[in-house]
Amino acid sequence: MAKMGRPREFDRDTAVEQAMHLFWERGYEATSLTELKASIAGGISAPSLYAAFGSKRGLYDESVALYLATHGQVMECLWDQTLSPREAIETALRRSARMQVERGHPRGCMVALGVMADCPPGNDNTRTPIRAARARNRAGILACVKRGIATGDFSAVVDARATATALDSFLLGMSTLARDGATLAVLDAAITQALRVLGA
Amino acid sequence: MAKMGRPREFDRDTAVEQAMHLFWERGYEATSLTELKASIAGGISAPSLYAAFGSKRGLYDESVALYLATHGQVMECLWDQTLSPREAIETALRRSARMQVERGHPRGCMVALGVMADCPPGNDNTRTPIRAARARNRAGILACVKRGIATGDFSAVVDARATATALDSFLLGMSTLARDGATLAVLDAAITQALRVLGA
DNA sequence: CAACATATGTACCGATTGGTATAGATATTA
DNA sequence: TAATATCTATACCAATCGGTACATATGTTG
Numbered sequence: 133m134a135k136m137g138r139p140r141e142f143d144r145d146t147a148v149e150q151a152m153h154l155f156w157e158r159g160y161e162a163t164s165l166t167e168l169k170a171s172i173a174g175g176i177s178a179p180s181l182y183a184a185f186g187s188k189r190g191l192y193d194e195s196v197a198l199y200l201a202t203h204g205q206v207m208e209c210l211w212d213q214t215l216s217p218r219e220a221i222e223t224a225l226r227r228s229a230r231m232q233v234e235r236g237h238p239r240g241c242m243v244a245l246g247v248m249a250d251c252p253p254g255n256d257n258t259r260t261p262i263r264a265a266r267a268r269n270r271a272g273i274l275a276c277v278k279r280g281i282a283t284g285d286f287s288a289v290v291d292a293r294a295t296a297t298a299l300d301s302f303l304l305g306m307s308t309l310a311r312d313g314a315t316l317a318v319l320d321a322a323i324t325q326a327l328r329v330l331g332a
Numbered sequence: 333m334a335k336m337g338r339p340r341e342f343d344r345d346t347a348v349e350q351a352m353h354l355f356w357e358r359g360y361e362a363t364s365l366t367e368l369k370a371s372i373a374g375g376i377s378a379p380s381l382y383a384a385f386g387s388k389r390g391l392y393d394e395s396v397a398l399y400l401a402t403h404g405q406v407m408e409c410l411w412d413q414t415l416s417p418r419e420a421i422e423t424a425l426r427r428s429a430r431m432q433v434e435r436g437h438p439r440g441c442m443v444a445l446g447v448m449a450d451c452p453p454g455n456d457n458t459r460t461p462i463r464a465a466r467a468r469n470r471a472g473i474l475a476c477v478k479r480g481i482a483t484g485d486f487s488a489v490v491d492a493r494a495t496a497t498a499l500d501s502f503l504l505g506m507s508t509l510a511r512d513g514a515t516l517a518v519l520d521a522a523i524t525q526a527l528r529v530l531g532a
Numbered sequence: 533c534a535a536c537a538t539a540t541g542t543a544c545c546g547a548t549t550g551g552t553a554t555a556g557a558t559a560t561t562a
Numbered sequence: 563t564a565a566t567a568t569c570t571a572t573a574c575c576a577a578t579c580g581g582t583a584c585a586t587a588t589g590t591t592g
Contacts (some may be wrong), residue, residue, distance in 0.1 A: 283411075
């Protein structure tokens with residue numbers, strides 16, 4: 133049996149994608165319901181939005197989930213055991229850089245930029261999906277570094293945690309560079325240099 | 333002749349410092365007049381705040397100027413020609429890291445975190461003091477790298493721009509790490525590794 | 533067909549936003 | 563002292579915030 137009732141006149145998935153772009157661009161608090169309503173299918177009404185998503189927070193949560201399931205997947209190669217540790221890290225950095233400056237969506241990484249733009253008001257910002265994603269990426273980098281030490285690939289690395297933190301910091305900073313207008317060529321060249329922390 | 337009229341009952345400099353802490357912690361838009369009023373000298377009235385600063389934006393501008401004149405000065409060693417290029421960069425990174433996690437003010441760097449938290453609404457965010465400070469730090473790092481290549485200190489560096497960008501990205505990322513709870517020990521150890529992009 | 537379920541449009545809600553009008557309080561200057 | 567300049571307190575403003583009541587439109591199911 134198909135779903136009953138009057139069908140909604142806008143595509144729900146497209147609406148979440150549009151909302152994601154706005155939240156990604158401006159952050160949670162800075163994005164108003166008015167902007168969200170206006171951006172969806174050429175403008176929808178408040179009751180339509182609330183019937184579909186429950187609240188601004190609900191739409192935000194779905195937007196974050198969509199981001200993590202799509203653009204955020206560029207970091208998943210960190211967990212790919214078929215890649216060498218160096219390949220995994222380099223691929224993650226280059227795929228993230230490319231994603232961060234490609235056309236069709238805001239620049240930078242929503243997970244990194246979420247440091248200031250996440251934080252739904254009056255809430256503990258200590259355990260949001262955005263923060264969890266940063267923690268996961270952090271753990272992935274550290275795991276790769278440790279794996280590289282174990283395999284002997286990173287013979288020059290003396291402090292796994294410190295090296296992983298350096299790479300993590302570099303990764304997080306790329307979002308600010310992207311927002312400041314850095315080109316993919318500049319980011320890619322920087323990645324090449326940053327990888328030297330793993331040894332020649 | 334001293335200034336006439338009824339003297340204000342709160343210290344103006346202290347008020348700007350308090351406002352700076354709020355803007356630094358939450359960003360421009362997310363910080364409300366109510367919070368600002370309440371935080372100054374145990375609570376002041378709206379007319380008092382407007383008589384002293386003109387507008388929320390005026391208070392923000394003074395807060396940013398105060399930050400750049402105080403905490404932001406940790407980066408000025410990048411322009412100190414009496415330091416070797418390596419010393420200048422390492423000092424800037426370590427001083428910034430220490431500042432970012434020290435007690436008494438929000439964690440992270442207001443200049444770096446300003447990517448999302450700056451941007452007064454309906455304004456071009458392309459030429460704010462915060463963005464200008466990022467550009468200045470960027471130029472300072474690049475100048476140090478170029479100087480190190482010229483002096484022969486960085487004989488292993490093949491691409492000044494790319495190496496400087498890598499260090500810039502690392503620096504910017506530290507603010508997110510600081511917000512995520514990184515300790516000074518972790519940041520300092522990461523700096524030691526990041527500096528390897530300049531060669532052993 | 534009737535009954536039901538869902539979405540939409542209009543109109544509205546209380547709370548909060550940044551900001552101000554006005555009057556009174558408190559200082560310096562003449 | 564009187565005049566003037568500045569700050570403070572109370573009260574208020576229009577605009578916007580996120581969110582909702584209610585009637586109506588439009589679909590499926592029996």
